[in-house]
Amino acid sequence: MHSRRHPIRNAILVIVGFVALAGEVGAADLVAPSVQKTLEASFSAKGQATLARLAQDKTQGLCTHYATSPIPAKVVTEITAMGFATIKYPADGEYLGDWQRGEQIAQSGLGKQSSDDVEKPAGGNCYACHELTKAEIAHGNLGPSLYHYGKLHGDNDVVKKYTWGKIYNAEAFTACSSMPRFGHKGILTAAQMKDLMSLLFDPRSPVNQ
Amino acid sequence: MVYFSKRCAMAILLAWGAVAPLSAAEAVADPLSQYREMLGGDNPADLWVSRGEALWTEPRGPRKATLVQCDLGLGAGVVKGAYARLPRYFSETGAVEDLESRLVSCMVQFQGFKREEILASRFGDGERHSSDLEALVAYVVTASKGERMAVPQNTSQEKRAYSMGKAIFFYRAGTHDFSCATCHSADNKRIRLQALPNLTTPTGAQAAYTTWPAYRVSQGEFRTMEWRLNDCFRQQRLPDLKYGSPAAIALTEYLARNANGAVLAAPAIKR
Incomplete structure (x- = not known):
């Protein structure tokens, strides 16, 4: 409607659209081709870690490009929107599983390494970066403490939906987060993510003691 | 690996008992210094050093030449x-080389070894200590212990290697989106209880670079910088870093140059 009455504005919109498209660079264009070439020449496939893992997706390319400079607001929006679009919520609407299995998944650092058995399930390695319970003192500090997570955030579907999304694809909420995209990249299964959700939310879980 | 080192650390903690006044991170740093004290200044890496010295001076290879x-x-x-x-x-060679690729170049050039044969046992396996390269590295590194790091950047090739190394350091990829920077670009961070050096600062790079190569207690092996880089890439879920590859040398250039000015303390003893 507007465009019919404002041909100039319409033309501007078209131009803006072209600029946006031109700005829509592929991941490969973000990092110098010499870097890609050097990496391809410098690695060999081993176990499940094939050379395909060196190729970046759009998010990885953008986050590499802005690794040492502030990420422009427009790019933050782009990354979080891309991340959000990938999130698959549980088909049965059930967010919870078994907190004891969740604890095992949080402890395990195995999975996806060239040295790992593809037949064995991957872990989440949550303790590598997060404090979760007082019993486990060997926790890292790259991520915030999640101790008392359920107790502090409450037991409601809004919080659970957010938390599921955060585990599924952390980029949806924090552009260029250090946290792996556990659901999106197929590191954890939906069942494993439910177990982790229970570790965070179950009142009997040591996280909430 | 994470499991092993954690269990190992916990066992030492439990046996030790008096953990209460220390933070968890301090408590784990200390058993290693106790181990170092027990050795009374000795370093098991010395075994590699003497073997490396022999390998350097004895005529070897198809050409029966020394290094x-x-x-x-x-x-x-x-x-x-x-x-x-x-x-x-x-x-x-028309290339920037780190110590390890340089040793391979010399073994090929003077002794007539085949590159592939040397690289077949580039790392020891924890039982036979079979890597000649690791022994040679131990010998050459020890001869710089106490020297100040002074990595040159006089040529355009060296400058390019540095910027390439920096680009690789920040390159995010793989199933977990990790780059070197994910773990090594902030101060006072830990994975589990393992302290992570901030390799983007002179202080962090100096502390880390001058204490590698090292005798790795948990593996009973002497480990080189290329081994260390490859183990980081393994945990980044990336493929295998080729020995002496342009990426290995560029990353080493970036870290070594950032460590300039510090006194070399390697070979060290690590967990």
């Missing part, structure tokens, strides 16, 4: 101080 003709950057046969000034550009 004393090998130029590590300070002239043929000069070992003392060489490691503190590597990587550097070598006009004869």
